[in-house]
Amino acid sequence: MFDPELLKGFISDSLEMLDEVEPHIVQLQREFEEKGVINRDTLNEIFRLFHSLKGASAFLGLENINKVMHEAENLLGALREGRIKISAKHVEAILFGCDFIRKVLPELQEKETDKEFEGESQRVIEELRKSLMEPSEKVQEEIPLSEVPKDEDISERVSMTQKKVKTDIRVDLDKLNELNDLVGELVIAETMVVRNPDLKGYRFENFEKAAHQLHRIISSLQDLAMSLRMVPIGGLFRRMIRVAYDTARRSGKEVELILKGEETEVDKTVIEAISDPLVHLVRNAVDHGIEPPMERERLGKPRKGLIELEARHEGGEVLISVRDDGKGLDKEAILKKAREKGLIQPGAVIPDEEVFQLIFLPGFSTAKSVTEISGRGVGMDVVKSRVEELRGWVEVKSAPGEGTSFILHFPLTLAIIDGLLVKVNGHIYVLPLYAVKELFPLDLKDITFLPGGKKVIKRHGKLHPVVSLRELLGIREKERNEGEILVLLEQKGKELCLGVDEVLGQRDTVIKPLPKRLGRITGISGCSILEDGGVCLIIDVQGILERVGSGNFQHSKGGGEIC
Missing domain, CATH: 1.10.287.560 (Histidine kinase  CheA-like, homodimeric domain)
Structure with missing residues (x-):
């Protein structure tokens, strides 16, 4: 019996190793197809990672993992020696082995053995052997062996581990x-x-x-x-290379995935939460966005479609975007489906950004057929809800024939925010400072009434909807006065002037979740503790903007008071 912590470390290290090796495997085939030669450095790196995994599994007595890695090494060895030329079959067989390891690893924490996976491991081994035996042209130039780690004995391995612990530790x-x-x-x-x-x-x-x-x-x-x-997002991005490869192979597309901003650091909670949404967006880009190779050639585009993943910091946010150069969203098809479902009125004029947001509704899909990859209208709603759980939002941009961009916006930090403290009816509330554009005193003569009772104010040449925080929170009205302050808020490209009684100043605000018994409250994202021990609510700017609506306001004369 070995130390459970040692096994836990093996599982974590192996998952990281698989995340690292899978993109290398896909890259190896792509480079061979483009240049006709195998990249030695890439192949050697794959061999090194597999060799390390094989050695570690042998040390822990994980026989089935060890056997699969040994057979994968045989295939890689044939490629290194130039006895075979890499093909899609070889790549699929090696990735099949990676999938087997991914399946076994989570089970090891409880069972501490891989014996029950013997049948599955044998199928993987047979697949690897079969791909090795298939006829293949010999590579013209034999690839010389590079330095491969020799089998260390246990004492040497333990010594190396001890040295590593001094500089690198794992924290839950x-x-x-x-x-x-x-x-x-x-x-x-x-x-x-x-x-x-x-x-x-x-x-x-x-x-x-x-x-x-x-x-x-x-x-x-x-x-x-x-x-x-905070951890670099590169690890998550590199996982998407495998996702794009598998989806392209099954859908008959040719795709290249470009990664930008891999060094951008993101909260670990965000990394874990957006893994599935990102997988769905990449699959969606390949399956729905990128056209088939023949169609792209007919349109004057390169056969191979481009998908770009990018992460960057902007202001107080982290932006993660998925862009493709495919056909773009079909606005008319989306509107037609929305009318069929009774989501919009016939003849209603809706801005493009609001039309594109309809695809996030549960069960909404314009796909003409259902495939094993997509088409059931399941997934995009999960993307939006998962992002909103992290106090983020999704921006969509699309142009016919040019492609589509999905941009995920998240706060830079999830635990503490810069907040603007405001007072309404004697109670204190917090507005996220990153959403605050401007503060200015209310002048009643500047308020304009629109049909339906909506109010707007002109500021810097633009009309902004005006609403009081008191009204949004359902607080009983008090007699109005000229001393109120308007806070100009902006998020998701929408703006709103929010009326408050008093601005108290800026404060670092520790975000606490609302008690579960309260459920989800529209317009409130959490709470915080004040210096006197009291509790204040944190305003969800996105929630109140959606509630009020962006508003297409036409200027008309009039005057009055805020709410």
């Missing part, structure tokens, strides 16, 4: 979450001390110096705790 995400929660409590405690109402009107020089030093240390600790949760 739950522990990082707990650390961030504690730092958040520390931020709240600091605020409660420094802004204690009992100190109001007094000035203590030494106390202020100590408070300033405390704030500096807590800020540094907060930044460090948040950075521990």
